[in-house]
Amino acid sequence: MPRKFPKITVWRAIFAAIMLSGAYATYLRVMYGLGGSTNLSDKFPWGIWIGFDVMCGVGLAAGGFTLVAMVHIFNVEQYKPVLRPAVLTAFLGYTLVVVGLLYDLGRPDRLWHPLVMWNPHSVMFEVAWCVTLYSTVLFLEFLPVVFEKFGLHKPLAWIHRISVPLMILGVLLSTLHQSSLGTLFLIVPEKLYPLWYTPILPLLFYVSAIGVGLAMTIFESWHSSRAFGRALELPLLASMARVLAVVMSVYLWIRFLDMSHRHVFGLLARNRIETWLFVLEIALVAVPTVLLYQHRIRMQPGKLYACAVMVVFGFIANRLNVGITGLEAGSGVHYVPRWSEVAITLSIVAAGFAIFHTIAKYFPIFEPEMHAQPARGMAEKEADLVAIE
Amino acid sequence: MPKAILYDSTLCIGCKACEGACAERWGLPYNDRVAAEERISAHKLTAVETHGDKFSRRLCMNCLQPACASVCPVGALQKTALGPVVYDASRCMGCRYCMQACPFQVPSYEWDKRLPKMRKCDMCFERQSAGKLTACAEACPVGATKNGNREELVAEAQQRIAEKPGQYYPKVYGLNEVGGTSVLYLSAVPFEQIGLRTNLPNEPLPETTWRVLELVPDIVSTGTVLLGGIWWITNRRTEVAKKEGGR
Ligand code: SF4
Ligand code: SF4
Ligand code: SF4
Numbered sequence: 001m002p003r004k005f006p007k008i009t010v011w012r013a014i015f016a017a018i019m020l021s022g023a024y025a026t027y028l029r030v031m032y033g034l035g036g037s038t039n040l041s042d043k044f045p046w047g048i049w050i051g052f053d054v055m056c057g058v059g060l061a062a063g064g065f066t067l068v069a070m071v072h073i074f075n076v077e078q079y080k081p082v083l084r085p086a087v088l089t090a091f092l093g094y095t096l097v098v099v100g101l102l103y104d105l106g107r108p109d110r111l112w113h114p115l116v117m118w119n120p121h122s123v124m125f126e127v128a129w130c131v132t133l134y135s136t137v138l139f140l141e142f143l144p145v146v147f148e149k150f151g152l153h154k155p156l157a158w159i160h161r162i163s164v165p166l167m168i169l170g171v172l173l174s175t176l177h178q179s180s181l182g183t184l185f186l187i188v189p190e191k192l193y194p195l196w197y198t199p200i201l202p203l204l205f206y207v208s209a210i211g212v213g214l215a216m217t218i219f220e221s222w223h224s225s226r227a228f229g230r231a232l233e234l235p236l237l238a239s240m241a242r243v244l245a246v247v248m249s250v251y252l253w254i255r256f257l258d259m260s261h262r263h264v265f266g267l268l269a270r271n272r273i274e275t276w277l278f279v280l281e282i283a284l285v286a287v288p289t290v291l292l293y294q295h296r297i298r299m300q301p302g303k304l305y306a307c308a309v310m311v312v313f314g315f316i317a318n319r320l321n322v323g324i325t326g327l328e329a330g331s332g333v334h335y336v337p338r339w340s341e342v343a344i345t346l347s348i349v350a351a352g353f354a355i356f357h358t359i360a361k362y363f364p365i366f367e368p369e370m371h372a373q374p375a376r377g378m379a380e381k382e383a384d385l386v387a388i389e
Numbered sequence: 390m391p392k393a394i395l396y397d398s399t400l401c402i403g404c405k406a407c408e409g410a411c412a413e414r415w416g417l418p419y420n421d422r423v424a425a426e427e428r429i430s431a432h433k434l435t436a437v438e439t440h441g442d443k444f445s446r447r448l449c450m451n452c453l454q455p456a457c458a459s460v461c462p463v464g465a466l467q468k469t470a471l472g473p474v475v476y477d478a479s480r481c482m483g484c485r486y487c488m489q490a491c492p493f494q495v496p497s498y499e500w501d502k503r504l505p506k507m508r509k510c511d512m513c514f515e516r517q518s519a520g521k522l523t524a525c526a527e528a529c530p531v532g533a534t535k536n537g538n539r540e541e542l543v544a545e546a547q548q549r550i551a552e553k554p555g556q557y558y559p560k561v562y563g564l565n566e567v568g569g570t571s572v573l574y575l576s577a578v579p580f581e582q583i584g585l586r587t588n589l590p591n592e593p594l595p596e597t598t599w600r601v602l603e604l605v606p607d608i609v610s611t612g613t614v615l616l617g618g619i620w621w622i623t624n625r626r627t628e629v630a631k632k633e634g635g636r
Contacts, residue, residue, distance in 0.1 A: 035500030042430060042497045045485035073616050075623035106483020106498065106505045110463075113482045119464035123598050124486050126605065128462055168616045172609055179601075186597040187456050187490040190588050202601050331494070 022347025051323030053100030064090025191330030284314030568593030
C-alpha cells in the first residue's frame with residue numbers, strides 16, 4: 001500500500017493553507033467581480049489566469065497526446081508503462097484549465113457560447129472547440145482504466161474498437177490547439193516584444209509543447225515513484241530524455257533561425273527587462289537540453305529529474321513572457337498579479353496534485369509488474385481479457 | 390456608403406461637448422469628475438486628452454477590418470456595412486480577447502460588475518442608420534469632429550492639408566493604419582505626440598491570424614492520412630493489435 005512521506009504533514013498544512021486562501025479569493029471573485037479580485041485593467045486584460053492557468057496548463061498536459069502518438073501510432077511499445085499516467089495528467093490538466101477559465105471569464109455562465117455561436121475567423125473559437133473535443137477524447141482514452149477497475153469487459157471491448165480513430169483525432173486536435181495558443185498572439189504585432197513576436201509562434205508553441213509533455217512525464221514518474229514507493233523506470237525515462245533533448249534542440253534551432261531571419265539579435269544588446277527574461281527563458285531550456293545529451297546525466301535519477309524540471313520552468317517562462325511580460329511595454333502597463341490571483345492559481349495546481357494522487361492510488365494507473373514483462377504493455381493484457389471473454 | 394468621423398485636432402478647443410453628448414446618448418452619468426478623466430473607460434466611451442497645448446479625442450476607430458470582431462469567439466462584435474463596429478452583449482462571454490487584440494486599446498470592461506459587459510463606442514450605429522449624425526459630431530461647436538461618408542471625409546482631410554500645409558502634419562491618420570479605420574485624424578504635429586500609436590502595420594490585423602487558421606483543413610486532412618498511414622505501417626506486425634483495432 002502507498003507509503004506516506006514523513007514530510008506529509010508539512011505538505012498537508014501547506015495544502016490546507018493554499019486551499020483556504022483560494023477559497024477566500026474565490027469569494028472575492030464571486031462577490032466583487034474581476035475588479036475586486038485581480039489587477040487587470042482595460043489596457044492589460046489578461047493576467048496569470050490566462051498566462052499561466054490556461055497557456056501553461058494546456059502545454060503541461062501535452063504529455064497525453066505526445067505519448068499516445070508515440071506508443072499507439074508510432075508503436076514505440078517501450079513507453080507504454082507511462083502512457084496512462086500521461087493520459088490521466090492530460091485529462092486532469094484540461095479539467096483544471098476549464099476551472100481556470102471559469103475564474104477568468106467575465107461571464108463564466110456563458111462558457112458554452114462558442115459551441116453554438118460561431119466565428120470561424122477567431123483563433124479562440126478554434127481553441128474552444130478543440131479543447132472541448134479533446135477533453136472528450138481524453139475522457140474516452142481514460143475510460144478503459146475505469147472499466148478495468150470494475151471489470152466491465154463489454155464497454156472495454158467497445159472502446160477498443162474505436163480506439164485508433166479516437167487516438168488519431170486526439171493527436172490532431174492537440175496539434176491544432178497547442179499551436180493555436182501561439183496563434184492567439186499573432187494579432188498583437190504592435191504590442192508583443194519582438195523577441196517573442198514572430199509569425200511562426202504557432203510552430204514554436206507546438207514543438208515546445210511536445211518537449212514539455214515529455215519533461216512532465218519524467219517529472220511525474222519521478223514523483224509517483226517516490227509517493228508510491230515504486231521503482232523508477234529509469235531506462236525508459238532516460239530514453240525519453242533523449243527524445244526530449246532532440247525535440248528541444250529542434251525548438252531552439254527553429255527559434256534562433258527565425259530570430260536571425262527577423263534580424264532581432266541586436267535587441268539583446270539593450271539592457272531591458274525583456275532581454276533578461278529572454279536570456280533566462282532560453283537558458284532554462286538550453287542548459288538541460290545540452291546536459292541531457294550525456295548518458296551519465298540521463299542515468300542518474302536526480303539529475304534527470306532536475307533537467308526535466310528545468311525544461312518545465314523554461315516552458316513556463318516562455319508562456320508567461322508571451323502572455324504577460326512581453327506585452328507590458330507594448331501595452332504601456334506594468335502588471336503584477338494580485339494575491340488573490342496567485343492564490344487561485346496555486347489552489348488549482350494543488351488540487352491537481354491531490355486529485356492525481358488520489359486517482360493513482362485507487363485506479364490501475366501504474367503497472368505493477370512492468371519490470372517483469374517489459375514488452376507486454378497493459379493494452380495487450382486488456383486485449384487478452386477481451387479475448388477471453 | 391460607409392460612414393466615418395473626421396477629427397481635426399487643430400480645430401479642437403477641448404470643450405468636451407462630445408464627451409457630454411456621448412454620455413447622454415448611452416445614458417451614462419457625466420459630471421465634472423468624469424469630465425476630468427482623460428481616458429476612455431467603461432463609463433466614458435470617448436475622452437478628450439490634453440497633450441501640451443494640443444487636444445486629442447479618443448474613441449473606437451471602428452476599423453475597416455476590425456481585429457476585435459475577427460477575434461471574438463462568439464461573434465459578439467460585427468462590422469456593419471454602414472461602418473460602425475457593433476456589439477451584442479447577449480453573446481459576449483467576457484473572454485476579453487477583443488481588448489487584447491485591439492491595436493488602439495479601445496474596448497473597456499465593467500471590471501467591478503458581477504455580470505460585466507465590454508463597452509466601446511459604436512459610432513452611434515442606430516443614430517446613423519436613422520440618417521442622423523453621431524451625437525459627438527452633432528454636439529461639436531467648432532466642427533472639429535465631423536461625421537459623413539468616409540470617401541468624402543478622406544478627400545476633405547487631404548484638401549485641408551493641401552490648403553494649409555504649414556498648419557498640418559502631412560498625413561491622415563486612419564487612412565491606411567491596420568487597413569484603414571472609420572475614424573480619421575488630422576494633427577499639427579506627428580501623431581505620436583498626440584498619443585496615437587504609430588507602429589501599426591498597414592496590413593489589416595485579422596490577416597495575421599487568418600493566415601494560420603486557413604491552414605486548419607489542410608492540417609486535419611494531411612494529418613489524418615499521415616497518422617493513419619504511420620499507424621498502419623507500424624502496427625501491421627502486431628497480430629493482436631491488428632485484431633483488436635490497434636490497442
Ligand atoms: S478600434 Fe479596436 S475596438 Fe474599435 S473597431 Fe478597431 S479593433 Fe475594434
Ligand atoms: S470579451 Fe466579449 S466581445 Fe470581447 S472578444 Fe470576448 S466574447 Fe467577444
Ligand atoms: S460616435 Fe457616438 S458612441 Fe462614438 S464617441 Fe461619438 S457619440 Fe460616443
